[in-house]
Amino acid sequence: xxxxxxxxxxxxxxxxxxxxxxxxxxxxxxxxxxxxxxxxxxxxxxxxxxxxxxxxxxxxxxxxxxxxxxxxxxxxxxxxxxxxxxxxxxxxxxxxxxxxxxxxxxxxxxxxxxxxxxxxxxxxxxxxxxxxxxxxxxxxxxxxxxxxxxxxxxxxxxxxxxxxxxxxxxxxxxxxxxxxxxxxxxxxxxxxxxxxxxxxxxxxxxxxxxxxxxxxxxxxxxxxxxxxxxxxxxxxxxxxxxxxxxx
Numbered sequence: 001x002x003x004x005x006x007x008x009x010x011x012x013x014x015x016x017x018x019x020x021x022x023x024x025x026x027x028x029x030x031x032x033x034x035x036x037x038x039x040x041x042x043x044x045x046x047x048x049x050x051x052x053x054x055x056x057x058x059x060x061x062x063x064x065x066x067x068x069x070x071x072x073x074x075x076x077x078x079x080x081x082x083x084x085x086x087x088x089x090x091x092x093x094x095x096x097x098x099x100x101x102x103x104x105x106x107x108x109x110x111x112x113x114x115x116x117x118x119x120x121x122x123x124x125x126x127x128x129x130x131x132x133x134x135x136x137x138x139x140x141x142x143x144x145x146x147x148x149x150x151x152x153x154x155x156x157x158x159x160x161x162x163x164x165x166x167x168x169x170x171x172x173x174x175x176x177x178x179x180x181x182x183x184x185x186x187x188x189x190x191x192x193x194x195x196x197x198x199x200x201x202x203x204x205x206x207x208x209x210x211x212x213x214x215x216x217x218x219x220x221x222x223x224x225x226x227x228x229x230x231x232x233x234x235x236x237x238x239x240x241x242x243x244x245x246x247x
Contacts (some may be wrong), residue, residue, distance in 0.1 A: 033079040043069040073101025090155035103139035143168040181223035
């Protein structure tokens with residue numbers, strides 16, 4: 001799938017977004033927080049990446065406008081100080097955020113590939129999502145479940161330590177047109193660690209480790225209620241050190 005031909009589409013329309021949310025927040029003490037809210041977003045002309053079967057053996061990747069899309073969901077946040085660490089040593093906090101949402105994008109009747117040489121466009125019928133007589137599906141890149149949590153420790157001696165876990169449910173990454181089934185990124189679990197040390201407010205040294213769990217990225221084709229892996233790669237575990245100096 002990585003060798004697909006990519007063609008721009010000059011007739012894209014700008015996307016407009018209207019959003020609203022209602023949130024309740026409670027602060028038990030200090031920086032502690034408990035909140036819950038509901039939200040909605042409405043997109044007109046959402047832009048998405050499409051994978052079009054231009055011939056029996058090759059695919060063309062381009063970008064198209066949907067008619068409109070909607071996202072509805074609830075979101076909660078919890079921030080709590082863990083008091084078993086004496087304040088004379090430092091402060092330990094737990095932060096977490098959970099988002100549950102549902103999205104739907106309504107599609108046009110056709111998708112188009114632009115030919116720059118002829119300055120013309122060729123239309124292909126949007127047939128994939130018509131099995132249920134409904135030209136709609138989840139919005140590209142949108143996960144129904146997103147969860148983040150972290151432990152953060154700030155010491156009285158200038159150390160700042162953070163251990164963060166992030167996860168999301170499957171999300172649509174490639175939209176196929178004339179091939180049954182779309183391509184999804186499977187759930188990914190990320191665990192990262194960051195340590196900072198400040199010296200005299202002018203110098204800060206940072207150390208970071210990404211992907212402690214050594215998770216792999218997996219792209220799968222969903223067809224007839226089964227997932228078939230089409231791409232899998234290991235982003236690896238990375239280490240970095242940085243030095244920041246301010247005059």
